[in-house]
Amino acid sequence: MSYSIQLSQLEPLPRLPNLRFGKTIGHGSFGIVKSASVSGSIVAVKLVNRRMALKQGVTAETFGREAIIQQKCSKHPNVAKYVDCGYDDSWFWLAMEFGANGDLFDKIEPDKGVDEEIAHFYFKQLVSATNYIHSIGVAHRDIKPENILLDKRGNLKLTDFGLATVYKSSKGARRMANTPCGSPPYLAPEVAEGLGYDPEKSDVWSIGIVLFVLLSGQTPWEMAHETDPDFRDYLDSKGTPLTPPWNSFGIGVTSLLRSVLKRGADQRLAVDAILKHHWTAKKNFFENPENGQCKDPYTLTATLLGNLRVSLSDDEFNHITKSTQHSFTSHMAKSQPDVVVVDDEEDGADGFHAVSATQREYTEHDRKRLRLKLHEEDKAMAYAVRDPAVLQFRDGGKLETRQKIEEMLKGPNKMLVQSLTHFLSLLPLGSLLKLIVDSLNKLGLLSDREADAEEWIDNHDNSDVAINIPVNGKDRCNMRMIGFIRVSRAVEGSDLRKVEFCKVRADPLEWRRFFKLVSLMCRDGIYTGEKSQSQDGYD
Incomplete structure (x- = not known):
């Protein structure tokens, strides 16, 4: 199987009323993500080729479920908002809020992370979004850096609900999950071991790993499994390793990490308790206390980007x-x-295409x-x-x-x-x-x-x-x-x-x-x- 399939080799993209496609901003195994103009606004449109997706078991029902769940979660300001969805004979498409400032973790220095104040700001927004989707019975099941974007004001946007599940009914009845979902470094131990799991508790573990990565620029282990030596050391130290980068964290955030990254799912803090933890609940320089959103996007972005360096010495x-x-x-x-869809239809010069x-x-x-x-x-x-x-x-x-x-x-x-x-x-x-x-x-x-x-x-x-x-x-x-x-x-x-x-x-x-x-x-x-x-x- 060839490495890449050119977009020009696939069926023509759907013609959508009042929408004009712009730059391709993402590529995947059976589709692409494009920016698009609609009614004077910019949106992101996820386009999935039906023929290629079906080979991977992605059906109209699967894609429709993702769209419905994202629409359900869209009322929170730190969740990428659903705009519209549809399909034709060749393509599924899902239009959503445009993450104008791209990936958060594209702007974080490996092995260094970000200032604690920035980590605190984004963690607080992520926990708030997670708390909201849990309150309406949805678990994301794939919280990781790739699924965290920034809007034009520097606010966090949780996106990609392709693996999300409704685990709790409106009457409060809950169900366990059995399908392992997510990326190995962000998987909770019970998911890594292939056991049935509470998807709410596995989300809690994932946001704890995201916090660790924000602070350090690295994951703590390859996978939370006893065969992983770094995870084994963490267990042996009872959650208090004295090695870098653990020993560089402040007392408050270390206390929170230890409460979140508990091997036993039932011992982990609930999301609402994470919000009340003294480290999470403290005031933040970048936060508007009235709505939890960024009050000064210029200073936030400049501080975030100002830490990045590529040495050419x-x-x-x-x-x-x-x-x-x-x-x-x-x-x-x-x-x-792997097969990847690559957009070969964009010209080279873009006049700073942004x-x-x-x-x-x-x-x-x-x-x-x-x-x-x-x-x-x-x-x-x-x-x-x-x-x-x-x-x-x-x-x-x-x-x-x-x-x-x-x-x-x-x-x-x-x-x-x-x-x-x-x-x-x-x-x-x-x-x-x-x-x-x-x-x-x-x-x-x-x-x-x-x-x-x-x-x-x-x-x-x-x-x-x-x-x-x-x-x-x-x-x-x-x-x-x-x-x-x-x-x-x-x-x-x-x-x-x-x-x-x-x-x-x-x-x-x-x-x-x-x-x-x-x-x-x-x-x-x-x-x-x-x-x-x-x-x-x-x-």
């Missing part, structure tokens, strides 16, 4: 290039490929005005100064970076931060492709068929066509890591190219770790928008 480069051991091992290329903070569409009139302006200034520089991702490659301090991000967010363009796992380059296309393919080869991430850099260059001499280089394997936690690196022209009439790391199925922190590693190996081709860089992309 000589020491880091020499360490990586001389090392034979990486987070990703050579056996990855031997993994059996949505403004006011949700106004980027129109042809805007494009014409931009072209006129670009006659008067360097096009690459003009693009880079509007892209917050370039700041993670610079050497400025945290405060300086935060100030620059806040200026970008408050500026006339008010650009949002959909994804930070990309870099810009002014290298000639052939040189850029060689850098990327050679880096992936060193990491053992390409099959023999895909490993020839010269073949990639020969087959992609049309520099205006977006190029997708597949990534398929396992990360350091033995979890599947599937996606692709997309190389496209960043803006019309410029040699500037955007290199996007498009995640399909992977832990967001491991994907960012992978992005940082490849970026370091491609450091000679990265353009940061600084005046010291010449037009050929080198210092």
Whole structure:
């Protein structure tokens, strides 16, 4: 079975009244997620190919159940709101609230996490959303970083109810669940052991793991099972390990984690009790106390992004290039490929294809005005100064970076931060492709068929066509890591190219770790928008 299926090979996307599709913002095993304009607003539309989905056991009934549950949960401000759903002969579709600021965990530094104040803010919103869905009898069963998005004001949005279940009736009658659901690092012990389980209690465990990841930038173990040495150490220490990162947490949050991550489901705190815990209940700098939502999105976003760094130093480069051991091992290329739907119908240049903070569409009139302006200034520089991702490659301090991000967010363009796992380059296309393919080869991430850099260059001499280089394997936690690196022209009439790391199925922190590693190996081709860089992309 081929690694990828091009969108152009599938049936035409459905024509939906008053809706115009925009950029593809997600890829999956049998569909894609697109942004779309409808009645002056931007929504996200999940599109599932019926023929491919049926092969995996996803039926109209399955998809309909997901839509109904999401609609039922939509009244809470930290749940992605249901908009509409439908189907035709070829596609199921589900329109929902657009997570304008992308994945939360795309903006968290691996092995470092975020400031406790930010972790507290987002944990409180996640617990509030979970408490609400439990109050109406729904358990999510797949709470993990991939299913947590941010809206245009930086608020958390719980999404993807594909594995959710109604476990409690309106009269209070409850039922146990038997189907194991979720990703191994976030599974409760009883789910990992294949036992019947209370889905409410398994959700509690998952939000505890999410809190740990927010604080530390890593999961505590690969899976909560006795065969896992890290989990075994946690049990042996009675929930008080003295090793990093546990010993770096404050007393209050450690107390909460110990109360939530209890092996016995009946011993775990209930969600309403988590909300009342002294650490959760304390005031938060970013929170509007009246509604629990963000009161200052600019400062929150700037603080969150200001912690991100991709080191391009000589020491880091020499360490990586001389090392034979990486987070990703050579056996990855031997993994059996999964089928992924890749959108090959988008053009390369996108004129910073994003949505403004006011949700106004980027129109042809805007494009014409931009072209006129670009006659008067360097096009690459003009693009880079509007892209917050370039700041993670610079050497400025945290405060300086935060100030620059806040200026970008408050500026006339008010650009949002959909994804930070990309870099810009002014290298000639052939040189850029060689850098990327050679880096992936060193990491053992390409099959023999895909490993020839010269073949990639020969087959992609049309520099205006977006190029997708597949990534398929396992990360350091033995979890599947599937996606692709997309190389496209960043803006019309410029040699500037955007290199996007498009995640399909992977832990967001491991994907960012992978992005940082490849970026370091491609450091000679990265353009940061600084005046010291010449037009050929080198210092």
